[in-house]
Amino acid sequence: MSKGARKTGRIRHRQFRGSTPMRSSHRRPIKTTILIVGEGRETEPNYFDGLKRENDVAARFAVTIKKGHGFSPQRVVDDTINHKNRAESRGEDFDEVWCVLDVEGSKKRKSLEKAITIAQRNGIRTCLSNPSFEVWLLSHFEGKGKPYNDCDAVIV
Numbered sequence: 001m002s003k004g005a006r007k008t009g010r011i012r013h014r015q016f017r018g019s020t021p022m023r024s025s026h027r028r029p030i031k032t033t034i035l036i037v038g039e040g041r042e043t044e045p046n047y048f049d050g051l052k053r054e055n056d057v058a059a060r061f062a063v064t065i066k067k068g069h070g071f072s073p074q075r076v077v078d079d080t081i082n083h084k085n086r087a088e089s090r091g092e093d094f095d096e097v098w099c100v101l102d103v104e105g106s107k108k109r110k111s112l113e114k115a116i117t118i119a120q121r122n123g124i125r126t127c128l129s130n131p132s133f134e135v136w137l138l139s140h141f142e143g144k145g146k147p148y149n150d151c152d153a154v155i156v
Contacts, residue, residue: 031062033093037080038100039068064094073101073108073115081122097124 038044045067052063066083068076080099087094099119101112112128119126 031060032095033062033064035064035066035080035083035087035094035097036100037066037068037076037083037098039071039073039076039102041067041069044068044100073099073112074118076101077115077119077122077124077126080119080124084122084124098127099124100127100129103128 036044036048038048045065048063048065051057052061052065057063066079068079076099080097084094084097099115101115102108103112116126
């Protein structure tokens with residue numbers, strides 16, 4: 001069983017103290033398990049890997065990150081469905097499954113709409129980065145006031 005996943009056959013008993021679910025031993029909160037699949041092979045996985053290592057995040061969440069192939073939003077959703085189905089076939093379960101999709105490029109619009117519909121039908125949440133994850137990441141850390149049309153403009 002991979003890190004961050006749990007068997008679906010077991011019954012999970014959650015006891016609550018305030019707003020935090022607790023294990024029956026009352027020692028440690030149950031972590032929310034999350035699968036994240038992004039379009040990119042480097043930027044998104046590196047960012048989310050760093051984020052999941054933050055103490056506050058690691059204390060509350062067990063995050064599994066899968067690298068994308070970067071072709072189209074629909075391909076990312078298809079890959080996410082495959083990762084989710086493979087995990088389920090191994091008896092693993094995620095509380096949340098997310099796709100991180102770039103919006104850049106007018107050619108992606110039709111694929112993006114179809115991808116979002118397919119994701120919703122399969123219980124997958126979508127996070128749209130507009131125009132791309134690289135622009136969001138730069139803005140997150142740099143605070144630039146300049147607009148960018150695509151990820152190439154950020155890299156230059």
